Amino acid sequence: KNEVEQSPQNLTAQEGEFITINCSYSVGISALHWLQQHPGGGIVSLFMLSSGKKKHGRLIATINIQEKHSSLHITASHPRDSAVYICADNFGNEKLTFGTGTRLTIIP
Amino acid sequence: DTGVSQNPRHKITKRGQNVTFRCDPISEHNRLYWYRQTLGQGPEFLTYFQNEAQLEKSRLLSDRFSAERPKGSFSTLEIQRTEQGDSAMYLCASSSSGTGVSGELFFGEGSRLTVL
DSSP states (O other): OOOEEEEOSEEEEETTOOEEEEEEESSOOSOEEEEEEOTTSOEEEEEEESSSEEEETTEEEEEETTTTEEEEEESSOOGGGOEEEEEEEOTTSSSOEEOOOEEEEEEO | OOOOEEEOSEEEEOTTOOEEEEEEOOTTOOEEEEEEEOTTSOOEEEEEEETTEEEEEOTTSOTTEEEEOTTSSOEEEEEOSOOGGGOEEEEEEEESSOSSTTOOOEEOOOEEEEEO
16 A cells, blocks of 8 residues: 655654654655645645755755655745645555655744 | 735635636646645646647546637636535646646745635
């Protein structure tokens, strides 16, 4: 069964801390997506990756194919980073299977 | 282009009524996706169009649900005889190149349905 699991479910940190959110998937991937969802529902695509590492500003996404594991890191976290972060895998087809999300709260 | 647009943003209806949601994708995107998200959960795939062809439907899409994309542009998602379990956020996304590693999905703000 194609499954995506995230941890932790909730994460609260102080401004400036280094944040790590984890994602595990059940079978080999084609593309692993990281997305950000703000209150009210809007979802923004952050990264798509199938190997290695990608960086955009303070956000870094890594993936370990052998371990079927991906991480999203946020450096120098800021209250505006507070959101739900969701990973999703397309498992080689057009539909995405999503994790349940990690709710991140950054306290000033 | 202002991105993916969904209407209405909020809909409150009584059980048994029919509701219709509309999604206007980014104009050059040939792929359109519908997802459903309940509170505290990640989105769940409902259906996918490439141009006007509906290529995949989830088991979640019972016979009360129907989606169309008649001219390969906007899409509608209709729910007939709504049930309280249909209460959720209905999300639309579009893409020019799919969900693979070279693709990117652009999501609308969602349509929140509350069935009383």
